[in-house]
Amino acid sequence: MTSRPQHIFGYSDRFAARPGEALSFHVSCEYVANYQASLVRLRHGFTGQAGPGFLETAVPAEFEGTYRGAWFACQPGSYVEVLDEAGVLGAPDDFLIEAHIFPTLPQGTRSGHFGAYHVTQNSFGESSGFQAVLGNWSEATQSGYALVLDEGKPTFIWNDGVATNKLCLDAAVEAHQWYRLRVRIVAGDGKVHLEQTPVSNIMNRLSALATGLTPQSASASTSGQWSTSEAPFRIGALARRDGYRWLSANAFNGKIGGIKIWRGQSDPTADLVAAWHFGRSSRQDGLLLGDVIDQSANKLHGRCYNAPTRGVTGHRFAGVVDDFRLVPDEYDAIHFHDDDITDAEWPAAFTFKIPEALPAGVYAAKLTSEDSEYYIPFFVRAGEKKADIAVLFSTATYLAYANDRIAFEANGAEIIVSRTPIIDRADLTLQDHPEFGRSCYEIHNDGSGVVFGSVRRPILTLQPKHRAWFQAEGVWGLPADLCIVHWLEIMELGFDPITDEDLDREGSELLQDYKVVITGSHPEYVTRNEIAAIDQFCSRGGRLMYLGGNGFFATVSFDPEQPSLMELRRSDAGTRPHQSPFGDRRHTTSGETAGLWRNKGLPPQRLVGVGFAAQGFDRCTYYQRLEDSHNPIAGFVFEGIGADEQIGGFGIMGGGAAGAEVDCYQPVLGTPPHALLLATSGPLSDAYLLAAEEVYESIPGIGGTEQPGVRADIVLCPLSGGGGFFSVGSIAYTGSLSHNSYDNNVARMTGNVLRRFLRPEPLDVVLRDAAIA
């Protein structure tokens, strides 16, 4: 036994699989010689005494057993790797290399206040002072060549077979300015020339008049010999050998584009070696995914790793058209980050082919050693036989929040939750592992916002026992949605899990056999396809139970070629933790503009009757019944509940069912006119502030005690065709279900609705048998 802390980490290749399909599990261990792997069904997450506690059930599985613990590096840093089987780029003999760069952290570490939470420090530590633009330089073997920034100074490094050489310009480049870099290797006179030329562009931070930047150049002699590197040619990073893998090294922070390489100096157009165009797509739909095109005859195409940000403005951006598909030449750039990590690329420790007989549900590969434990949650989808109920797990939102580190970096973390954050020991483990990357609420090392989330890295916030620092150690994400899972178990009702990726890909057909779809507690991020699928489901007689808050709020999309990768850019309006620069606000995986669905013609109020109104994290409250709750059509909802009874003045989340992030009834944004307004929240404090998208100009007095729009409303809406929805408009709601061993009015009301929704009679038909409850 060792005194060093044991840790097991892992991830699966995707979140969900059907019977007959296989999932792979990727595991890395720290100071763990052996670990046991087993299959468990996850039943309830929250570990505290306020609920039923953590509940899991062991399930026999083929992969169950003891495995040797091995450590694997998880190396952030995005890049493009060029497939150069013929070795065309192996040595830069007689090359003219041209690249345009827009460095965002050429030296030092970020400083300033970033984003909504005032991020002022970087828990990841220093970024590299040696950042690669392109090349195949191997630091370990001192071979190859590369164009780099060395402490911000444009530098060409190479080995001429005798020694390592560096040609470095005198001055460092400025951040957020475009430059053209050129390297000429002249075989005839044995010289290397390096030059830097500032490029005028609308997206430069400073105007051309203000910069005072001037071109620079330098030259050096070379023998004309080249030591060959085994390392692959990359753009945006170099490579370092780790076993059989070439990991990212010396990753760049900023944009690179407009790269061309010629051979021969007398007539540069005669021998174009490579001409990568980062704005051009190989796809019919023009989406910019993983493939990178080389327009030269050599077809030295590339592939993106760790999801650098594409669809960003290049050095020719004119500032008029902001769709990369329409003006690809203006989008010939990729933004690389040294902390991008979307695939740890650990080898598979084991795979699991989902048995036909395994019931649909939420499961996890449970990995344990003497002093450590780790769960890799996943969803087993329905086989041919489907349940009546589907639960839509908010996997896009899980990915958005994945590995959230805000409490350690932002001055405003405490302000937004109205109290000193309460962290968990797992948060400290996460701090010790910056390599697992950031959430989409955070700021990259270079100050830009994080816009990708991925399944294929350890996600500590996805642990079923995890507690979020937002709300008095409350549940958030998967642990909150497990409150629904256990409530259904108590109700003795089976369900089929659906993920956001599934619904996005399969659309309304996926829902057509279900009577009821239940959402998670916080389905904040959804795709256009998902909204359309739910809309169709309800219009065809389906019933939706929206048991959350701040749902169907903002745009995400999944990479159609790699669904484990989710994109979440931020627009310049409404509630947002940061925002993408002008021109960079279009998703490259879908072509969608970023932003809130209400600003794109699809407000959640239209879909589910309520929409985001406010957030606050001090305390939650109860609901009070309103006049519509006494309408006979809504009678089934309140079976067994008193006419004046307050509902949900209890719960895991801040002591009430209404709170955290709340939604309100809003006809002006599309709540159907005949929707019944059943209940509204009790008093919410001034820690609850009106959502930014409702604050058109800055005004005082936007707290809960002064603004009538700060509230959570419960709505029931029968629709023509027999379908309809029931919406509670509160993230805290699911945390109240288990109170008093499920003997409470939140569980009763929710059960009433579910039982009625499972019955075939249209929702506006008042049943006389009163046999619902």
Place this chain on the structure above:
Amino acid sequence: MRTSEHRMTELSDVFKRRFNARLLADFTDDVVAAYQNAPLGPHDDKTARVVRALGGAAIADKEIVISLGANGPWAIGRISLGKPGNFVRLADTFTSYQDALRSVFSIRRDAFLAPFISRSEIHRHDQLGNKP
């Protein structure tokens, strides 16, 4: 040579002086008592303002609460980059997180008031604040 950074620092210093003067004026005994009575609020406007002012301080070396078990206890630590977990835990533990919050408030109050009032005055505030 004077840079943009110098100018921003100058502006920040001007604001801080004004901010702290207002905070000092607001930091009255009744505010301390209100917070210690109900750390999670709701608070009157003046107390809420003081709590926000302390809570919005720079994140470096800021106090944070950590839970040590499923139902407590809780402890306080400081966010400290470079330390294990980027965190340095202080010695005390608390049986409720409200008590931990009270202690954080007391620490910050003492740190803020130290340049302005005497040691005996701080002790008086501690008594008032029912420091755990």
